[in-house]
Amino acid sequence: MSFLSRLSDSVLGVFNRDTKEEENKEVQKLQKIEIKKEVEEAQKEVKVEEVVVILSEIDALKKELSDAFDSLSSMDEYWEAMVAIEAVATSCASSDKHFSDAERKEIEVFMQKITQNREVPSSVQEKIDEVYANPLPLNQAFILAKESKVEMSVFEEIIDVVMHTDGVTFEEKVVLNAWHDFKASA
Numbered sequence: 362m363s364f365l366s367r368l369s370d371s372v373l374g375v376f377n378r379d380t381k382e383e384e385n386k387e388v389q390k391l392q393k394i395e396i397k398k399e400v401e402e403a404q405k406e407v408k409v410e411e412v413v414v415i416l417s418e419i420d421a422l423k424k425e426l427s428d429a430f431d432s433l434s435s436m437d438e439y440w441e442a443m444v445a446i447e448a449v450a451t452s453c454a455s456s457d458k459h460f461s462d463a464e465r466k467e468i469e470v471f472m473q474k475i476t477q478n479r480e481v482p483s484s485v486q487e488k489i490d491e492v493y494a495n496p497l498p499l500n501q502a503f504i505l506a507k508e509s510k511v512e513m514s515v516f517e518e519i520i521d522v523v524m525h526t527d528g529v530t531f532e533e534k535v536v537l538n539a540w541h542d543f544k545a546s547a
Contacts, residue, residue: 445509
């Protein structure tokens with residue numbers, strides 16, 4: 362074997378080795394990119410599933426509320442129920458000391474849907490505004506709920522929806538447990 366052929370073989374060997382290392386690095390980069398994309402897709406799927414669960418909970422709650430409101434005998438009872446719902450929702454939302462804009466918006470949109478664009482009497486609106494400005498402690502919200510003649514399970518559903526609006530916190534779990542305790546002792 363000539364010197365030139367040995368030199369070319371060794372140069373090609375080094376070149377091939379460098380090329381293989383570069384190819385391996387590129388393959389590893391591509392694999393990391395693929396894995397990252399797969400993780401992002403999986404996260405998107407989880408978020409979509411969470412949204413679907415929340416939407417189905419809201420639909421079930423709307424049906425339950427519709428049934429509950431059908432059992433009320435007067436508009437006064439209806440508006441008392443609205444204030445109680447607002448009180449329970451804001452109490453839960455503020456339990457973690459962070460009444461988020463997302464929670465506030467979710468409650469407002471929900472309430473608009475269930476009031477069906479009825480004109481809220483000014484005296485009721487004042488109570489609702491006060492509940493937003495100064496959310497009640499859960500025990501006081503519970504008393505309003507109990508007096509409202511709406512099934513307590515409806516309020517539990519409302520608590521659940523509010524809890525999931527911006528992620529469930531420890532304090533919101535405590536609210537749900539306290540709610541069950543109030544209900545059991547009533």
